[in-house]
Amino acid sequence: MERIILHLDMDAFFAAVEERENPQFKGMPLVVGADPKGGRGRGVVSTCNYIARKYGIHSALPISKAYELCPEAIFLPVNMELYQKVSENIMAIIKRYSPIWETVSLDEAYLDLSHIFYDRRKRSIGNLWEEAENLAKKLKKEIFEKEKLTSTVGIGPNKLIAKMAAEKAKPNGLLIIKPNQVKKFLEPLAIEDLPGIGPKTAEVLRNFGVNKIKELKKISKSKLKEIFGLVGETIYERARGVDEEEVSSEEIIKSIGKEHTFEKDTRDPEIIFGTFEKIIRDIWEELIENNFSFKTITVICRFSDFETRTKSKTEPRPLKMGGAKVKMRTKSSLPTLKEPTQDFKILKTEAKKLLLKFLIENPKLIRLIGLRITVC
DNA sequence: AAGTTCTTATTAC
DNA sequence: CTAACGGTAATAAGAACTT
DSSP: OOOOEEEEEETTHHHHHHHHHOGGGTTSOEEEESOOGGGTOOOBEEEEOHHHHTTTOOTTOBHHHHHHHOTTSEEEOOOHHHHHHHHHHHHHHHHTTOSOEEEEETTEEEEEOTTTTTTTOOSOHHHHHHHHHHHHHHHHHHHHHHHOOOEEEEEESSHHHHHHHHHHHOSSOEEEOOGGGHHHHHTTSBGGGSTTOOHHHHHHHHTTTOOBHHHHTTSOHHHHHHHHTHHHHHHHHHHTTOOOOOOOOOOOOOEEEEEEEEEEEEOOHHHHHHHHHHHHHHHHHHHHHTTOOEEEEEEEEEETTOOEEEEEEEOOOOOOOOSSOOOOOOGGGOSSOOOSBOOHHHHHHHHHHHHHHHHHHOOSOEEEEEEEEEEO
16 A cells, blocks of 8 residues: 655754753854864764854764864753753653654654545545645744744655655755655655665666766666675666655664773773773663563673774573473583573673784774673 | 575765 | 774675584
């Protein structure tokens, strides 16, 4: 059945919330992210307002570069609790517009509107899209009146098109792409505009003379599969505006991780293990809060030259019960076989063992350490 | 040969 | 000098390993 999907994207969300809370910054370039520390900061830009963007600043830009581009900008730290609260308010609003919703991040959400007009469906399909447009205007208006924040909405026959429409309409925009407009909408766009095509994939495609989605469509599915594997098949479908992903609020957490970049690269064991133990405790707390168990521990280490490596260890799983009978195992018979566990001691000792290996086998200064566990 | 584990690469917000 | 480059999570692929 044909669907009508809406994508909501808050405009420059973190920066917009800060502007709202600090009206004295209105009209000035505003950057939310790491502390620039006079140009020596190690972090990146989280979000910036549109004035800052005129200087070439954007999300994920190293904060040192942002400072260089516009030292007179207002630099604010990330106040995640605040944005989280505002996000909850917004999500509470949007959920009332459809029982089928999906939160993507603090500032993005999808709604499936298909069924809304289904019950009282009157005449033509075209009418349904008009009603979707009215709903979007109402939604934007309600968010603005209640939260004083502007947003952009994209509407399309699936999540892919809805998202791309919003991307093209921002800021404070509304763009509706009906099924018969999908082809015209997509073909002139750059390949990077297609979700799933990042810098690396784009570079490979450019080497094939492909720059626009229209050109991408000339490459066969089997060729894309040959070059990019499974991703290639997805790209083939997406280039044609095909996307069957459901809007669904179910989320299954598969891993929990924490990373920390040091102020300065270091080999000081006090600093390294002190930081690491805090990471271990934080992760374990989150594990217990969610009543998860873990089965794989992965330690991440980034060296001063940015080389990033991982080491992981999986707790061996219990012997599989095959078709034939398996002898009952007694605990004492498998001292080395462990099941997924919540045990803090195991997490701590195994994680530290892995980290120690990095220290032993590599003399370079360390920039970042991290820990991730896959949960079940 | 099949299933697991380990590691790296890529993407996205 | 020459790049600068956070934190969190998912997914895919291939090599290495175990059974």
